[in-house]
Amino acid sequence: MKVLLASSEIVPYAKTGGLADVAGALPKALRRIGVEADCIMPLYRTVDRGQFPYAGPGFPIRVPLGHREEAGTVEETDGGDGVRAFLIRNDRYFDREFLYGNKDGDYVDNCERFTFFCRGVMEWILRSGRSYDIIHCNDWQTALIPAYVKTLYAAGAAFRGMGTVFTVHNLGYQGLFWNHDLPMTGLGWDLFTPQRLEFYGKLNLMKAGLVFADILTTVSATYSREIQTPEYGYGLEGVLYERREDLYGIVNGIDDEEWHPATDRFIAENFSAGDLRGKAACRRDLLAEFGLPDEGVPVLGFIGRLNAQKGSDLLDQIGVWLAGQRLRVVFLGSGERRYEESMEALGRKHPDRIAIRVAYDNALAHKIEAGADMFLMPSRYEPCGLNQIYSLKYGTVPIVRETGGLADTVTDADADPAGGTGFTFRRYDAEDLKDAIARALAAYADRPRWEAIVQRGMALDFSWDASAREYASLYGKALRKRGRTG
Amino acid sequence: MTERADNRFSHLARVVEIxxxxxxxxxxxxxxxxxxxxxxxxxxxxxxRRDGHGDDLAPWVSSCVEIEECTRMDFVVRPEEGIAGKAARKRAPVFYPDVKTSPPSLAVPRELREFTSILSVPVMDDVYLYGVMNVSTLRPASYSAEDMAFLSAVATEVAGAVRNSRLYNDARKRVSELITLNEIGRAITTTFEVNDILGYVATTTSRLLSADGVTVRLATEGRGALKSMVDEGYDHPVFRRESRALGKQLAVQIHHEMRPLLVNAPEDSPFHAALARRGVVSFLGLPILSKGRSLGVISYYSASPRVRFDTEMVHLMETVCSQLANVVENAIVFQRAQRLAQENQVKVQRISTLYDVARALMSTVKTDRLLQVMLYALVSPGGLNFSRAILFLLAEDGQALVGRMAMGPRDREEALRGGPAEGAPDAMEEGVRGMLWPGIETLRIPLATTHCLVARAVLDKRAVRTETGCGGTAGGAVPDVRAGFCGNHPDSFVVVPLVIKGEARGAIYVDNQFRERPIADEDIQVLTMFASKACLAMENASLYESLERALHDVRSTQDRLVQSEKLMALGEMAAKIAHEIKNPLTVIGGFARRIARAAGGGASDPHSTARYAQIILKEVQRLERIVQQTLYFSREVVPALRSVDLNSEVRDVLAMFREEMEEARITTVSDLSPAIPVISVDPDQLRQVLWNLFSNAVQAMEGSGILTIATRPARPDEGAGVVFQVSDTGGGIPHDVVHNIFNPFFTTKSKGTGLGLPIVHAIVEKHGGTIHLDNREGQGVTFSVFLPLFPKETGAGDRILEQMRKGGANESGIKAHPG
Incomplete structure (x- = not known):
């Protein structure tokens, strides 16, 4: 089976968020389990030609955009681990400082840029004679591809029987554009209906993927169910509910080389499930870093953007209560001004108990995951979430809200004494969050029980290989839907 | 504003950058x-921002709230209102240092909010005002001349940005419209189906204009009323129903004035208020003009304040409408041509129906069957297609008309259930019988009933047609003929007398009850012609019936004779069978006794025992053959018909004789015509015929000889079929026995059963064929066999009825096309 993964960002070429990590790791993991996977991405200015050489000028393509044609080339470079990376080049669109927009906002021609990319992928496959069994698309930037496979390019031999998989990483960004951008995509106005591409008078590119792809996935099973409800669906719950039979959830894997307590370069001392002595050193190092005295009470960590999605309003509400517990609290994150300010105020008020660092700091993030005893994620919604998985691997017991990927990766130790790996609460409510933290503190006091919870968490497998196998089985499903055997 | 003069330059630079x-x-x-x-x-x-449709100012962006929130604010500042309105009107900055103590005239509370000082700077270039920028402070503020210059420069920069953005969006929009126009142009040339095109154009353009609803109305031919062809986008049922009537009024106006109508404001149309009440914010209607007249109207509605149609859209849609006009015009011409063709077809069909009916009537001579065919022809959709038909015949005493037979729905329920059955011929046959009314003979009309038009038609020997009923019609609220004919038939009907040899013998009554189709003059002409054919056929039938009665008498006498002859033949046959089986039985008995003796005496010779057994077996086989062939005569073997290629059957059977003929030094000559048609026969029986003829010939030519087999298509005088001939050189049959060869058990040979040729004869006859013998004494014999293409002809009447049934399906097929 040959798979082409199309994404607007891929590690190590370009990254603004978690999508790039997935798009970088998944093709390699697929190769390891025997699926021939390549990836394709726009050639941005950020792609370092010194590090990733390509011959250039690559395969020429001409891409129809409404009334005109835009030329481009497709460069090929070695993506490592046998993965070939194809880069669609058009300097007018992609030779810019940023991927999607500058600090003032999104680029005004984003619809045109990513229409060019999607149709460029189609033209390249059509003209270059390459063939893939599956195209795996990600988020709105590549969402037109499944629509093209089923409509404009349906007659092409390369696309007959080709399966399409569309993964939603972030439903919050849907690629909403002016209805007058529709003719540029080459799709007819007959598709501009609320059942297809229209969204309250606008063109919604993500819907192209949701409507036309054979298989839909999102990054956790719980999230895949949640987005079928108005609370999480961003107005697309209807479309997603329609497609519920084809909608799956696969939790992202984590990068074992970057995040492993036994090999982590950022932490004071390495440790493992068999030998946890190093974790105590990490904890001392962490408290020192934040200037907190070590008095033998548990350390609670938080890493993440300070906004409503990550539950900052709940943190705000329990701040005073938190300061009164037998706890040390460390916050790392930045985001909305009001939350930053209230957190900083809390830290100033209780300098020996609560510390906050308003920043994005990768090294410090490693130190918190390794040195804290408990990790807090009270997210309002969380498609997948990675920090709770890092916490499990680093023996740091997660306290999470039962939503999205958090619900799928953490089991409550009170509800399931034999299998619990953390503490969870269901309602988005300060009292319930307090209750979960209080239960964690009670468990911490019972050392053998705490050790068992830590050990169970560290034993879980969150490797990419496990996720890749699930994706591979969905590729088979997509092919069967297209009348082919996987 | 604080003194940060040094920073002004860098601030302006940042504004320009943004x-x-x-x-x-x-x-x-x-x-x-x-x-x-x-x-x-x-x-x-x-x-x-300045509203695109006037001078109102609407909040666009603000430092206090998010972009979406700001655009959702539903208030406007009109020119001269508040502070922004004054700045817009003056085209110059306006400053109110303390709105709390000295507020502006026509104050807008949502502009003032809780602020103290407000400075309004117009956002404009040297030509056009794009909007106003308000700088508001809670505390009292003051602005120096430099501050004002700085803010004016910012406002000018903003104006430039807005202008560029508008140009950019206009260009994108224009391109989008061009592409769409191009698509529409291509799409509407792909089909003649005007409904498809209207639907496509309406949907596409309404999406292009961001309209919420679209209706297309076309002028109907003749009266010129507007008929709604496409109507979509009204989700709310009340909105939909109410706006229909209003939309129609507007459409009629546009249709007559032949000018586009754009309604955004009260001054645009007196209907503005009515539209607004139904939630319509903007209305655009255009006539579809071709050669100086309006073919119809296309109208768009917007229910969203964001979408207001403008004159640019009017121009755009005028282009679309002129394309559409061509298409509609073409479609109308095309439809007219189609209708003409249809009318012609109906006429042709009427004539051919009459012809078919005449043939069907002539195809049968049984009166009941004939009458059924007649009535069926009257009510069948492929026939004269009346709703109901009743046949009256003159009573024996000549004083009254009595119902003889009737067909068609008796009440509305039956009418809904549908007319003559479709399907297989027997299903149709069943249907025809099912349509007959039982108890029809109770309908009785005394000829003396003067007001009765049926009686009148018979007395006057003249067809009568009425639309107003007869004197006895009770008004016919719900006429049900079952309650008696008079007073229960509809007002509209036709009666045609049946005149045979100058005498009225009865009448045919037809009507179109439960149908919308009126009885046309043409119908009466056809019906009259039909009646004369029917009279002829009835006359034939009655003649035939009397002939048949005579024939029947002759037949029964003959049958009695044949019966006694058959008994004689049976006796003769029994004697022959007894003779035939006596020989083998004697042989079997003899050898069986020998075996028994040998077994009893112990001196058994295995070799001779085997030989005896062999002989017994052979004789038993012979007995079996005799029994089998005898059986053929005693039971009726129905041929199982298949399409068969005679030549290949001949070759197959000939191959079975190859060895035998080589041994007997017989040469074979085949002359098989390649033009032989496929025939419908029982292949097993055909092979038996061939086998018997060949075996007969081979046995006749003991020693040596020539077997000739020839096939050919039958000549026209022989009938449709095939002929094959088998000749031998076996010296022929002595002329004194030749007449016996087709009789069972006659044989001249030692080996034969005497049943071969009689079986050949029987099979050929059963297939409707003939067999001839050409006997040349001293030379040889030629058997000529004729087989028809089909063993049995099906009745002509059934086939014609079947054709009529198909004709009915044809006509309903025509009706399916919109006229």
């Missing part, structure tokens, strides 16, 4: 507002 950034205009304006608010310590910087 305003030239390659992002959405709202993002840029929002950043400028945020930046200004931060740097000038204003509590709110807000930009109002």
């Amino acid at each position: 305003s030239n950034s390659n992002v959405q205009i709202e993002n840029r304006l929002k950043h400028i507002c945020d930046f200004l608010s931060r740097e000038t310590e204003a509590d709110c910087v807000c930009i109002y």
